[in-house]
Amino acid sequence: MGKNLVSVVRYRMPYESVKKAVLECGGFDRLSPKARVFIKPNIVFWNKNCSFPKWGVITTSRVIEDTVILLKEYGIEDITIGEGIVTSPDDTETPDHAFKSLGYQVLKERYGVKYINIMKRPFRRIDLGDGISLNYNEDILESDFLVDIPAMKSHNQTVVSLGIKNLKGTIDISSRKKCHSADPNKDLHYHIARLPDPMPPILTIIDGIYSLERGPGFDGRMRRTNLLLASGDVLSADMVGAKILGHDPAEVNYLVQAAKRSGRPLDLSDIEIVGERIEDVASYHEHDFTYISGDSGEMPRAMARQGLEGLFYRKFDDTMCTYCSRLNGVILTAIRQAWQGKPWNNIEVLTGKAMEPSPGMGATVLVGQCMFTKNKDHPHIQELFAAKGCPPDSRDIVDALNNAGIAVDSILFEQIDKLPELFMTRYQDNPDFDESFFQVT
Numbered sequence: 206m207g208k209n210l211v212s213v214v215r216y217r218m219p220y221e222s223v224k225k226a227v228l229e230c231g232g233f234d235r236l237s238p239k240a241r242v243f244i245k246p247n248i249v250f251w252n253k254n255c256s257f258p259k260w261g262v263i264t265t266s267r268v269i270e271d272t273v274i275l276l277k278e279y280g281i282e283d284i285t286i287g288e289g290i291v292t293s294p295d296d297t298e299t300p301d302h303a304f305k306s307l308g309y310q311v312l313k314e315r316y317g318v319k320y321i322n323i324m325k326r327p328f329r330r331i332d333l334g335d336g337i338s339l340n341y342n343e344d345i346l347e348s349d350f351l352v353d354i355p356a357m358k359s360h361n362q363t364v365v366s367l368g369i370k371n372l373k374g375t376i377d378i379s380s381r382k383k384c385h386s387a388d389p390n391k392d393l394h395y396h397i398a399r400l401p402d403p404m405p406p407i408l409t410i411i412d413g414i415y416s417l418e419r420g421p422g423f424d425g426r427m428r429r430t431n432l433l434l435a436s437g438d439v440l441s442a443d444m445v446g447a448k449i450l451g452h453d454p455a456e457v458n459y460l461v462q463a464a465k466r467s468g469r470p471l472d473l474s475d476i477e478i479v480g481e482r483i484e485d486v487a488s489y490h491e492h493d494f495t496y497i498s499g500d501s502g503e504m505p506r507a508m509a510r511q512g513l514e515g516l517f518y519r520k521f522d523d524t525m526c527t528y529c530s531r532l533n534g535v536i537l538t539a540i541r542q543a544w545q546g547k548p549w550n551n552i553e554v555l556t557g558k559a560m561e562p563s564p565g566m567g568a569t570v571l572v573g574q575c576m577f578t579k580n581k582d583h584p585h586i587q588e589l590f591a592a593k594g595c596p597p598d599s600r601d602i603v604d605a606l607n608n609a610g611i612a613v614d615s616i617l618f619e620q621i622d623k624l625p626e627l628f629m630t631r632y633q634d635n636p637d638f639d640e641s642f643f644q645v646t
């Protein structure tokens with residue numbers, strides 16, 4: 206059997222670079238001109254209330270349009286772009302705003318493509334074996350060919366987030382929560398490794414025009430990387446992508462599990478790379494913030510350097526799913542701002558689905574319904590303050606922290622929709638970070 210081809214191409218110009226990446230890996234070898242093609246971009250986050258940095262967070266519209274042109278030239282008529290952006294359950298305006306801002310309406314008018322909000326479409330329960338079932342979007346299941354276009358990023362829970370992880374956006378919210386299982390034998394990585402199972406043939410194009418360190422969100426560090434990777438084998442694309450981000454596939458749990466299931470080696474020995482050599486283009490992308498732990502507290506390094514004491518805020522684990530993740534950064538920022546230089550009374554804050562209270566704490570704050578259900582009667586808890594709900598209401602979080610003794614300002618939570626704009630200042634006046642990559646003109 207021949208090796209799996211992965212093309213690694215420097216992004217130099219619109220259309221030509223995507224074409225080179227796709228053709229050099231034989232990306233259309235399994236594509237019939239009559240195929241119904243589904244394009245899955247990576248729109249991790251959207252905010253209609255302010256501008257925010259998208260570089261490496263969201264697939265560029267440049268690559269999406271170039272892919273559409275290439276498919277049309279190949280004779281493909283039936284193209285659907287689909288994404289399931291996480292928003293509050295009744296919010297349909299934000300996905301519409303995202304699709305229009307990213308130029309998908311222009312693509313529809315110019316090339317006749319359709320674009321859909323997966324959350325408004327039917328889902329089908331798929332049995333993935335071993336007692337696992339997930340609800341997948343039906344449009345993708347019924348397509349003949351999938352073009353999977355993740356933004357290239359390292360990720361604070363999965364080390365890297367590339368082609369396989371991007372497919373998580375095709376399942377419904379309850380399935381996404383299920384993926385963040387507290388069962389150590391069937392955890393997040395176990396679920397992610399199985400995501401491609403029911404998919405049609407996949408062409409993966411990893412959009413590395415921009416890449417993201419400490420993703421997946423806008424608070425990571427963005428880089429202009431100018432790379433495109435493509436492969437007709439999603440696992441090969443991800444293993445090469447991981448190497449380029451400076452992470453050995455053997456250290457990426459979901460890649461280890463995916464490779465094991467398909468009897469593949471992790472050393473890339475069954476992969477042929479066409480184009481740039483990994484060593485010439487690789488650059489280490491840190492995947493997570495460092496936490497410091499000691500007698501006087503546990504918290505992100507930046508907070509420890511600020512001098513905070515008496516706070517035990519353990520690093521979130523893989524069981525914390527997206528809704529709680531989005532609140533976690535705000536909670537940490539609010540606590541930093543609340544610091545007055547006087548040590549707190551050993552306040553422990555617990556998140557996700559698996560953490561358990563430590564003995565000897567003055568107060569325990571449980572964030573989210575999962576934590577409350579699991580630990581509300583735990584014998585180690587002296588004083589309990591909980592923000593129940595899935596996801597928890599930010600007013601309840603503020604109350605819980607305030608009552609525990611951390612006087613956070615509710616304004617940060619009330620203005621949560623404006624926070625992303627603050628991160629724009631890191632990139633303004635830098636011509637490398639070009640907003641037009643996310644527009645179709």
Ligand code: SF4
Pocket residue numbers: 382524525526527528529557558572573574575576594595596597
């Ligand atoms: S409470 Fe948080 S961690 Fe638990 S299911 Fe809901 S969003 Fe996920």
